[in-house]
Amino acid sequence: MALLPFLPLHISCGFSFASDWLYHNAGIAMDEKTMRDPLLRIERGKKEQAFLHSKYPAIFRNLPDPRGSPGLGVGVASLPMIMGCKVRFADHMDPIALPALRPDDDPMTLKVPDLDDAMQWLYREIDVLVDHGYPKHSIGLPNIQGPHNIAFRVVGDTRFLGLIGRPSKAAVVHHVLDVVSDTFIEVTKRLRRATGKPEKGPFSMAGCTYYYLSPKQWRTFELPVLEKCKALGDMGLHHCGVATNDMLDNYALWPWTSVEWGFGTDLGYARQRFISSKTGPLPFSCRVSPYRMLNQPASQITADVNWIIEGVQGGPARVAVVGIPWKTPDENIFAMKRAVDAYNRKKAEEEGEPLEQGEDETIFL
Numbered sequence: 001m002a003l004l005p006f007l008p009l010h011i012s013c014g015f016s017f018a019s020d021w022l023y024h025n026a027g028i029a030m031d032e033k034t035m036r037d038p039l040l041r042i043e044r045g046k047k048e049q050a051f052l053h054s055k056y057p058a059i060f061r062n063l064p065d066p067r068g069s070p071g072l073g074v075g076v077a078s079l080p081m082i083m084g085c086k087v088r089f090a091d092h093m094d095p096i097a098l099p100a101l102r103p104d105d106d107p108m109t110l111k112v113p114d115l116d117d118a119m120q121w122l123y124r125e126i127d128v129l130v131d132h133g134y135p136k137h138s139i140g141l142p143n144i145q146g147p148h149n150i151a152f153r154v155v156g157d158t159r160f161l162g163l164i165g166r167p168s169k170a171a172v173v174h175h176v177l178d179v180v181s182d183t184f185i186e187v188t189k190r191l192r193r194a195t196g197k198p199e200k201g202p203f204s205m206a207g208c209t210y211y212y213l214s215p216k217q218w219r220t221f222e223l224p225v226l227e228k229c230k231a232l233g234d235m236g237l238h239h240c241g242v243a244t245n246d247m248l249d250n251y252a253l254w255p256w257t258s259v260e261w262g263f264g265t266d267l268g269y270a271r272q273r274f275i276s277s278k279t280g281p282l283p284f285s286c287r288v289s290p291y292r293m294l295n296q297p298a299s300q301i302t303a304d305v306n307w308i309i310e311g312v313q314g315g316p317a318r319v320a321v322v323g324i325p326w327k328t329p330d331e332n333i334f335a336m337k338r339a340v341d342a343y344n345r346k347k348a349e350e351e352g353e354p355l356e357q358g359e360d361e362t363i364f365l
Contacts, residue, residue: 001280003271003314009347011309013340014320015059015333017052018290021326023092026051032089035074038125039132042068056330059337070134072125072191073142080153082118083183099156107155107163107172110179115186126194137196144188146206146238147181147225154180164217173221181228188232201233202257211241211262215250226254236260240287240322248273258282263289263304267311281315288321288336294328298335305339 022028028047034040049064072078077087080097088096101107122142129139144150152160155176163169163176189199205226210218229235236258237251243265251259252273259274259282261267267286274282286308293301308319319340324333 001275001277003275003281005314006351007281007315008312008317009351010344011312011340012318013337014285014318014322015324015336016320016322017048018323018325019094020092021324021328022048022051024326025055029091030089030094031091035089035095038070038072038129042070045069056333059333067134069140070129070138071140071142072122072195073144075143076145076149077153078122078142079144079150079184079187081121082115082187083113083150083154083180084118085153097153099159100154101156101159103156103159107176110154110176112179112183112186115183115190119187119190122191123194135196136194139195141188141191141195141197143206144184145208147177147184147229148209148222149206150184151176151180152209161212164213164221170220174224177221177225178228181225185229185232200231203233203235204238204258204260205229205235206238208238208240210239210243210247210251213247215246218247218250219253223253239265243270245269256282258285260285261287263287263292263308267308268313271312271314275315283316283318284312285318285320286312288319290321290323290325290328293321293332293336294325296332298329298331301332301335302339305336306343309339309343 019030023030026047028044028051030044034044046064046066046068049060049062052060053063074081074087074095077085077095077097080100081087084100085097088098101110126136126139130136155163160173160176163173188203192199192201207222210222213222226235234257235254237254237256238260239251239262240260241262243251243261245266248266248270255276256274257276257279259270261270261284263286265286267284270284271281274284276282288301288304288308292304296304305319309317319336321336
């Protein structure tokens with residue numbers, strides 16, 4: 001199949017804000033008490049959505065659901081906790097998992113934990129939510145990332161990068177990734193069963209740490225991980241960093257269902273490489289850089305969005321910024337929204353279906 005000249009017909013626009021932005025602007029904290037209590041997390045989510053609705057009513061149009069959105073775990077630290085990592089909490093920061101292995105621990109001793117014991121805190125959270133009237137099937141699973149990301153947390157970023165960079169340590173890297181993959185797969189299956197979801201279904205593979213790998217390293221270490229994890233279902237790729245064209249060629253070796261690219265990725269080249277023989281051009285989610293949102297003028301943000309839109313021609317797409325930092329000018333947020341809205345209005349008019357007032361779509365991430 002080929003690229004389609006009339007796509008994208010409509011580009012959705014997504015915004016999410018960093019923990020320091022929420023703390024300093026709205027007093028919404030990520031302290032340990034809140035993050036370890038599923039009911040307090042629901043209240044925190046409602047406060048966040050209510051604040052965004054009041055501050056940016058033209059972007060966040062809906063008031064929060066009075067019942068909130070129930071979910072499990074403490075974000076990206078959830079699976080590291082299961083694997084023995086301690087977690088550092090702070091009011092203005094996302095929870096950070098500290099390495100489970102001490103500097104003198106042998107990574108070859110790493111093994112799948114006793115999940116009956118290690119997952120008890122998550123099962124208790126399910127019981128608490130059900131006791132408060134939330135159906136099991138409505139409970140969201142924690143963001144357990146992807147095995148490669150988790151391996152960096154469990155072993156330690158610098159140490160794991162050092163192992164990856166030494167060919168003599170390839171067996172150690174494979175062992176760590178095998179253990180983390182086995183844990184990732186079994187934890188996902190158990191949580192899906194516990195919340196009444198199918199054991200196999202589509203999911204997003206978080207590849208934030210792919211950015212640090214060479215093409216050869218990615219093929220050597222990550223392709224075997226993907227082969228194992230396909231037991232969970234079809235995968236979309238989350239890639240929040242810049243992907244070079246060489247890496248795009250590598251990622252295209254896997255049959256992703258959708259892809260997400262960090263700012264600076266050659267989207268035109270990616271469009272040529274990510275076309276499914278069954279479904280056509282893959283849906284793209286394209287990041288605006290949160291650091292440029294903070295530091296660049298609104299005119300540059302408009303140019304960034306227009307650059308993304310030009311690159312994604314030929315397939316379905318959305319534009320998103322994730323982790324908007326504290327002190328980001330409001331004008332930059334509005335500039336991003338206006339640039340996407342302008343494209344959608346122009347495209348609708350070309351198709352003979354002008355948008356009604358308020359029809360532009362905004363996604364809360």
